[in-house]
Amino acid sequence: MDENLIIHGDNLHALKALLPKYAGKIKCIYIDPPYNTGNEGWVYNDNVTSPIMQRWLTTNSPIDVEDLERHDKWLCMMWPRLHLLRELLSEDGVIFISIDDNEVHLLRAIMDEIFDARRIFPDGNFVGQFVWAAGRKNNARLFSNSHNYILCYLNNHEFLNQSGTTWRVRKQGLEDIYKKHTELARKHGQDFPKIEGELAAWFKGLPDGHSAKRHRHYCYVDSRGLYHASDASAPGGNGARYPVLHPITGEDCVVPSRGWVYTEQRMNALIADNRIRFGADETFVLTVKVYLKESEYETPYSVFYKDGRAATKRLRSLLGKPFPFPKDEEVLKPLFEAVTGPGDIILDSFAGSGTTAHAVLALNKEDGGNRKFILIECEDYADDITAERVRRVINGVASARDATLRQGFGGSFTYCELGEPIDEAGMLSGETLPSYVTLANYIAYVATGSSLDAVARREDFFFGETETLRFYLIYEPTLAFLESNAAALDGARAAQIAAQCKAAGKKAYVWGAHKFMSQKDLTPMGITFCQLPYNMHPVTDG
Ligand SMILES: C[S@@+](CC[C@H](N)C(=O)[O-])C[C@H]1O[C@@H](n2cnc3c(N)ncnc32)[C@H](O)[C@@H]1O
Known part of the structure; x- marks a missing residue:
């Protein structure tokens, strides 16, 4: 089975089914649950057993704005799922949750409870409530409320503190800038002022909101590449004061009123390495060259702008049909980039159109990583929308503007229906x-x-072990086997298990349908027998 999974089924059951294999192994979770706006038509259908609860939960379902208990129902839906998600997270795991003003206050309250997050990182597990500004609605009656949030929590802040983890993301828009620079360098060769002039005009002509525009200060060029001219004065004043000779006039350059930020020795090293930009003569204040190639990464910022309609349009052209309010893979990709490494697993249990898988595959393509995704979607479109988008992204999308997406990101996944519990x-x-x-x-x-x-x-029938215990399961999934003597723990099998345990210095737990020896005889052999299916419960070491 492929390690990338798309599961069709209710996430409450799917998450439980994932626990045995994935508990403590998921590095990053991203979820985008129904926002509970009252207009989404989501149905609370968890299989609760109490008849009173059942009646309460199904009244007024699907949930609409008139339902005075819609917040309670939403919380009832989220509560067990968030508990399961935490169980799946690794010690250094991170969860991101998209949400808006309808439930953010209640979600934060239950997340603080479930994730033991009374305090903000580095003292607690709450990292932040990021704000995604998604464009204006000029027809709004009072305010244009067009942002939503991404809540971020850690499983265990102490783990990240001990490991000294930092999160960094590659700046967006760099490829466009490098492409333009290469084009201009081809045209003008070593004529740097000409390249700079055209580059500045190109930056100016970019539309507001273009990801490259934010880096328009990287508009200077030398033989090393693109750079911005950074202030060389001491930020708080009281900087060092020493003469710096202008390389052409031979006169002392003006010293900034706050003094230099560098020691004289460091300044001389920078001049020798051609990292100082001098003006036409000594009367101009000199600056330091900061190269784009050497500063491609930045700390992610908790407030960001990304037009909310762009992802909807791209997805419609990718799928050839609409999907309401998909999230933007270009927003998710940097989140995953910041918090995951090459082999990590990323889980999305409210998968929708599969944006999470798209972002994971795009990121792998970009940095050569081998991150895995697990998606869960309960609606019938799990195959022809969720999985279909991922298939197209893997195999290539002819209509895509992005050349890599046209070719396809490569990869594979297994699509599965949730089996019976x-x-x-x-x-x-x-x-x-x-x-x-x-x-x-x-x-x-x-x-x-x-x-x-x-x-x-x-x-x-050995299937695994801990530091002190070996586990055996005498089982085949047929009644004929389970009713036969082959399914029993008999003397010969017990002796073999005891010998293996002795060699390993461990004790054994053996699950089986029946046994031909008493537990009194098995105990001195270091074996505890567990009757199937009743004795499926915690075992104690020793
Ligand atoms: C807001 S959408 C997610 C959109 C997604 N982030 C995207 O970019 O396309 C929420 C999704 O969660 C699914 N969902 C809701 N309840 C679920 C449940 N109990 N189990 C699995 N999926 C569920 C819905 O069918 C819907 O597709």
Whole structure:
């Protein structure tokens, strides 16, 4: 099975199904749940057992603005899912949640509770409430309220503090600038003033909001490349004062009133390395060259602008049909870039049109990474919208403006329907028997509270271990096997297990349908027998 997954099903069940294999292994979660505007028609359909709760939850479903309990229902929907998401996060994991003014205040309250986030990073797990300004609505009656939020929480801030983690993203728009520079260098060769003139005009002509425009101060050029001319005076005043000779006139250059930011020795090294930009003569204040190539990364900013309509338009042309309010892969990509490394897993349990997978694949293509994605979507469009978008992004989109997307980002994924949950009654009757690996993963997770790395069926039914315990599951998913003697823990098998445990200095837990030995005889051999399907519960070491 491919490691990239798109799962069709309700995320409450899908997240539970992911726990045995992925608990503590997801580096980054991005979710964009229904905002609960009252107009989305989302239905609260969790399978709660209490009849009173069921009646309360289904009244007025789908949930509309008139429903006075719509906030309670939304919180009931989110609460267990957020708990499960935290279980899936790695120690150094991060969760981002898109939301708007309808629920942000309540979401923050439950996130603070579920993520133990009473304080702001570095003292707590709350990182920030980022603001995404998405364009003006000039027909608004009072204010043009056109922003939404991305909440960011850590699983464990202490982990990030100890590792000294910093988040950085590559500045956007650089490719356009480099492309223009290459074009001008081809045209004008070493005539830097000409290149600078045309470059400045190009920057000026870019529309407001173009990602390259923010870097228009990188409008100077020398043989090393593009740079901006940075102030060389000491920011707080009281800087060093020493003479700097102008290279052409040989006179002392003007010293800024605040003094130099560098020591004399450092200044001389910069001059020798051609990193100081002198004016036409000594009367001009000199500046320091800061090259774009050497400052491509920046700290992500908590407030940003990105036109909300652009992603909708791109997606419509990619899919050939509309999808309401998709998020923008160009916004998600830098988030994933900042917090994940090449092999990390990124999960989105409210996948919609699959923007998260698009962003992950684009990022991998850009930096050669091998990040994986897991998407969950409950609607019937999981295949023909969510997965279809990802297929197209992988294989290439002929109509795309971006050349890399035209070619396709490459990759693959597995599309799966959420199977039936493991149900003990069904196991008893033999009606629903899970596969060996599914059951072993489940047992290991329930037994240890964490997932084992690689679970596979072996001849001797061993399937995994902790530092002190070895785990065995005598099982095949057929009633014929389970009712046969082959499914029993007998003397020969117990002796083999005991010998393996002795060699490893560990004890064993053995799950099986029946045994031909008493627990009294098994205990001295270091074996605890667990009857299937009843004894699927935590085990204690030792
Ligand atoms: C706001 S949309 C997400 C849009 C997405 N970020 C994009 O860029 O296209 C929310 C999505 O979550 C899905 N969803 C809602 N409840 C769900 C549930 N319980 N399980 C799985 N998906 C769910 C909805 O069907 C919808 O597609």
